[in-house]
Amino acid sequence: MPELPEMETYKTLLEQLILDKTITGVVINREKSINVPVDHFTRQVLDQKIEIMDRRAKHLIFHLQNGSCLLLHLMLGGWLFYGKKEDQPDRTVQVQLSFGVHNLYCIGLRLGYLHLLTPEMVKQKLQNIGPEPLNPSFSLDAFEAIMKNRRGSLKTALMNQEVIAGIGNRYSDEILWHAQLLPEKKINELDQDQISRLYHSIQFILQQAIEHGGYMGELFKGDNKTGGYKMYVHGLEGNPCSRCGTPIIKVEIASRKTYFCSNCQH
Template identity: 30%
Template sequence: MPELPEIYNLAMQMNKELQGKTIADIEIVQEKCLNVNSAEFRDLLTGKRIGETRSRGKWIFTAAGEDRTLLLNLGMGGDVLYHRPGSEPEGKYKLKFTYTDASALSINFWWFGYVHIVKNNELKSHKMTSALGISPIEPEFTFDCFKKLLSGKRCSLKTLLLDQKIIAGIGNVYAQDILFTARLHPDRKVRQLSDDEIERLFKSIIGNLHNAAAHGGLKFEKDLYGHNGSIDSFLVGYKEGQPCPVCNTTIEKIKTGSTASYICPKCQL
């Protein structure tokens, strides 16, 4: 499942390639991914000029015309691929946008995903995105902002990181090494953290996510041009039974709520 680094990179690439283009045609293979029927979707978007594309958490927001936004979420995974003028998608896709310059954008979902068209003045009531928390890769995610987010929280650190209404974009993959780098146990309660530990966690979130984005994200995820990311190894994530890279203690896999966590029982307290 793509998380913030992969989605952030896709959005930046889409912004570069698509801004200013005009939609000429839309092919819909899977209508159930839409929030309106196929005919209305085509009617609302055909002829519209593409504006800025940005990301927030695991969602991509693309301005379509003057008053609407196209929302994209890849769900459990998928591909968003750009096709230069005259080239055709080689694999399967659920949706394809063709632009007036003959370039195209194809979207495929491995399992399920969402492509919604929403009026700009109704974004605040869109159930799936209106409650999203701050995206930790944006400049607004400062240390002071982070401390305010933690204020009054009684949940565990793992729960905090995965709650999209608090911090948008972190999933179970990147949460592993974020907590390890911060030297914090996933079951620690937010209210138990010292100021030093809060600072370590903040720096770990920033460092891990920016590093992942800079390296193109995970190796099994593709960018807009079909290129895979370069991250294929973690510090402790998914390394049960292997030695901790810091102290050589055996990495353990533990149950944390509905998810599994990989930890060094000596480094993470």
């Protein structure tokens, strides 16, 4: 599932590709991927310019000139591709937005969606999401206050969108490896130094992942930004830990495949 770094990368690149451009075509191949009848969606979106693009947690928000918004959540398996018809990947496209001869293909939206909403509806939809971890207001003090009265494991807390926005299964593993903390360690067992380490690891891993374009494949042909982040532990079962050489272990926590080093995570 694309997480904060992937969606931030998409936002940055799409701002260069489609911001202030007019939507000249709409194709809906899967009606369940949108939230209103196809004809209504098309009427509201066609011939509109995208004036602003925002990201909130794992969502992208396209602000249209008529005041409407498109809220995109790729969920599990979703991804985006931008290009001409001859560049289209050989995959099922659920929603397609055209900008002249170029198209934005929304692929793999079996669980994801592109919903047409008012700004007020977007605000309501996202109202329970926690703070953005890279926002300047997300200080160590703010993080300590969030974690103070929580229970449960670090892994599940990091993935809880009501606690912190945008972190999912992959980057929770990466963060905990960097902080040298076990994913099943209980929040209320952390000392001050470990809380500080965890906070700074959240900042470091997410910023590094954004800098390298996250883990997803290219957004467009010739894209040399997207997909440059290399995982430290996630998906690397049996590989040597890059810090101590111990083979990476895979277990299941809260029904999620979880990867860690049993030697240097404590």
